[in-house]
Amino acid sequence: MFRTRAFRDIVVVLVLVFGVGSVAMLLAHVSPIDGFAALFDGAFGTKGEVAQTLVEMTSLLFPALGIAIAFRAGLFNIGAEGQLIMGGFAAGWLGAQFPLPGYFAIPMLLIAGALAGGLWGAIPGIMRARFGANEVIATLMLNVIAVLLTTYLVTGPLQQGGANGSETGPLAKAAQLPHLFGTQLTWAFVIAIVLAFVLRWVLMRTVFGYELRAAGDAPEAAKRAGIDLSRVALVAMTLSGAMAGIGGATIVSGVLHRFNTGLSPGYGFIAIAVAIVGNLDPLWIIVASLAFGVLQTGGIGMQTEAGVPREVVSLIIGLVIIALAGRRLIASRRST
Amino acid sequence: MNATLAAVLAVLALTLVKATPLIYAALGGVLSERSGVVNIGLEGILIAGAFTSVVVSGATGNPVLGALAGVLAGMLVAAILAFVTTRLAVDQIVAGTGLNIAALAGAAFGLVLIYHQPGASHEVPALGHTGEIVLIVLAFAAALALHVVLTRTPWGLRVRACGEDPSAAEAAGIDALKTRFWAVVAGGAIASLGGVYLALAELDLYSDGMTAGRGFIALAAVIFGRWTPLGATGAALFFGFFAALQFSLQRAGVPSELLQALPYLAALVALAGFAGRVRAPASDGIPYVRS
Numbered sequence: 001m002f003r004t005r006a007f008r009d010i011v012v013v014l015v016l017v018f019g020v021g022s023v024a025m026l027l028a029h030v031s032p033i034d035g036f037a038a039l040f041d042g043a044f045g046t047k048g049e050v051a052q053t054l055v056e057m058t059s060l061l062f063p064a065l066g067i068a069i070a071f072r073a074g075l076f077n078i079g080a081e082g083q084l085i086m087g088g089f090a091a092g093w094l095g096a097q098f099p100l101p102g103y104f105a106i107p108m109l110l111i112a113g114a115l116a117g118g119l120w121g122a123i124p125g126i127m128r129a130r131f132g133a134n135e136v137i138a139t140l141m142l143n144v145i146a147v148l149l150t151t152y153l154v155t156g157p158l159q160q161g162g163a164n165g166s167e168t169g170p171l172a173k174a175a176q177l178p179h180l181f182g183t184q185l186t187w188a189f190v191i192a193i194v195l196a197f198v199l200r201w202v203l204m205r206t207v208f209g210y211e212l213r214a215a216g217d218a219p220e221a222a223k224r225a226g227i228d229l230s231r232v233a234l235v236a237m238t239l240s241g242a243m244a245g246i247g248g249a250t251i252v253s254g255v256l257h258r259f260n261t262g263l264s265p266g267y268g269f270i271a272i273a274v275a276i277v278g279n280l281d282p283l284w285i286i287v288a289s290l291a292f293g294v295l296q297t298g299g300i301g302m303q304t305e306a307g308v309p310r311e312v313v314s315l316i317i318g319l320v321i322i323a324l325a326g327r328r329l330i331a332s333r334r335s336t
Numbered sequence: 337m338n339a340t341l342a343a344v345l346a347v348l349a350l351t352l353v354k355a356t357p358l359i360y361a362a363l364g365g366v367l368s369e370r371s372g373v374v375n376i377g378l379e380g381i382l383i384a385g386a387f388t389s390v391v392v393s394g395a396t397g398n399p400v401l402g403a404l405a406g407v408l409a410g411m412l413v414a415a416i417l418a419f420v421t422t423r424l425a426v427d428q429i430v431a432g433t434g435l436n437i438a439a440l441a442g443a444a445f446g447l448v449l450i451y452h453q454p455g456a457s458h459e460v461p462a463l464g465h466t467g468e469i470v471l472i473v474l475a476f477a478a479a480l481a482l483h484v485v486l487t488r489t490p491w492g493l494r495v496r497a498c499g500e501d502p503s504a505a506e507a508a509g510i511d512a513l514k515t516r517f518w519a520v521v522a523g524g525a526i527a528s529l530g531g532v533y534l535a536l537a538e539l540d541l542y543s544d545g546m547t548a549g550r551g552f553i554a555l556a557a558v559i560f561g562r563w564t565p566l567g568a569t570g571a572a573l574f575f576g577f578f579a580a581l582q583f584s585l586q587r588a589g590v591p592s593e594l595l596q597a598l599p600y601l602a603a604l605v606a607l608a609g610f611a612g613r614v615r616a617p618a619s620d621g622i623p624y625v626r627s
Binding site: 024027028076078123127130131133134136137138140141142144145148149151152156266269270272273276309311312313314315317318319320321322323324325 | 416436
């Protein structure tokens with residue numbers, strides 16, 4: 001399980017986090033010891049901050065699992081951001097439009113999120129399966145279209161009462177995910193962890209999971225073995241988008257209690273880093289999402305308590321992605 | 337009649353203004369992709385060019401020095417992508433995505449360090465009207481020059497060979513990794529001028545998010561223009577025209593979000609509809625590893 005390669009990657013990530021972080025803190029005239037202390041204090045200092053860290057972790061875990069599905073099928077889904085926004089929009093609009101009873105409302109919102117995100121993933125999936133169109137460019141374009149389309153809808157034809165600017169109306173109490181331990185943490189956290197285990201099982205123990213991995217690892221051989229690559233591409237992209245879509249729905253139902261076009265500070269992009277650091281393995285992705293959740297929440301503490309601009313965190317995440325892009329993500333992956 | 341003519345001329349002039357940064361970015365993308373490297377990092381290169389040109393113009397009081405520094409910064413960022421995608425043979429898509437995130441965050445961090453305020457820089461000496469016209473004309477000159485370089489020069493042939501079949505190119509004595517590296521860096525130099533134009537010609541400052549996805553529209557223009565310099569320039573003009581029309585159409589009641597979505601929708605249609613007729617360089621996006 002612990003290959004030298006995994007250790008080398010962890011060393012690279014740690015060097016980037018502490019090396020780049022220290023240099024950036026020194027540039028901002030802050031001692032790295034104070035800066036990192038503020039970061040960890042911001043992520044773990046109080047019960048509320050620990051909960052906030054786990055909330056961020058949850059918001060990253062859903063799209064990261066989706067990205068892992070697509071990447072393992074050999075498809076570069078760069079569109080998790082747009083899929084997450086569409087999922088959040090569907091959940092927010094539906095929830096504010098039709099007040100439903102609690103036991104019904106929350107599942108409906110999550111399903112709506114999965115469907116909308118799944119649709120947004122299916123579009124490049126169909127384009128790939130039917131026309132051989134490059135999914136990278138298609139998903140990039142659909143990210144921007146998602147923002148523009150939802151902005152248009154919530155400020156135009158689908159505008160709702162109680163909405164100010166680019167958002168839907170507020171969700172009724174019944175449609176809000178219940179909190180855990182009296183903190184900001186909601187059941188979304190539990191759902192995300194369970195989904196990670198389910199996904200691991202699907203990938204490793206089912207025929208579909210085998211076909212998906214075969215399509216990603218050795219497409220030529222998979223084709224000769226009778227696996228329908230087009231079907232795998234379509235299903236993988238749809239599932240991938242659905243995961244991100246549920247993530248968007250949980251942000252709406254559990255955090256913001258309404259949809260806002262600015263609901264994601266780039267979760268869909270940061271999740272690419274999460275998925276790669278987690279080696280595209282759902283269980284390792286849980287660990288990776290916690291690490292990035294710490295960085296995200298700690299970044300706020302670092303800014304307010306130590307005066308280091310929190311953009312440092314995004315800078316580090318970008319560099320981590322570049323550094324780990326060398327992993328052989330697609331071809332001849334290790335068999336777990 | 338005169339009013340109509342004036343309105344038409346105004347839209348055409350605005351088309352040039354809106355298209356110029358797209359032309360530069362798209363030309364950089366074409367050069368990079370013809371050598372076999374998909375440049376998802378165009379947005380990051382635009383950001384690097386815009387941010388650096390503003391900082392240096394502000395520090396020296398000389399916008400021309402600022403512009404040169406912006407180009408150098410764009411080349412440097414492109415060189416990072418070029419290095420990791422050629423020498424380390426990493427995945428181009430993933431690396432480019434990381435580059436965009438790092439460039440955006442790096443510039444935002446730099447704003448706080450240098451100007452002690454988040455969001456935007458101070459106003460700095462800009463290139464002025466003459467500079468703007470020079471940059472617009474230079475964009476078209478660059479398109480023609482790149483067309484000639486790619487189709488008529490030995491280096492252009494080598495670049496295209498590396499984009500189609502790097503193994504065959506190496507068998508013919510071409511250093512595919514070196515050729516790809518310099519094509520990406522030269523592409524970065526061209527693309528960064530788009531950032532310089534935005535920051536020092538259209539405006540006189542840098543603000544977070546000012547590139548507003550132009551790097552992605554440029555990727556669309558590359559596809560729409562069938563991976564050729566002149567085609568990509570045409571596509572950039574087409575997208576620039578709709579950006580310019582936005583103001584008039586908005587007054588006529590067309591929602592601006594839908595107009596803004598147009599280049600992206602056009603790219604989706606191009607991807608799906610032209611498939612079979614439009615073909616990317618055969619080895620575009622595939623890292624070359626010597627065996």
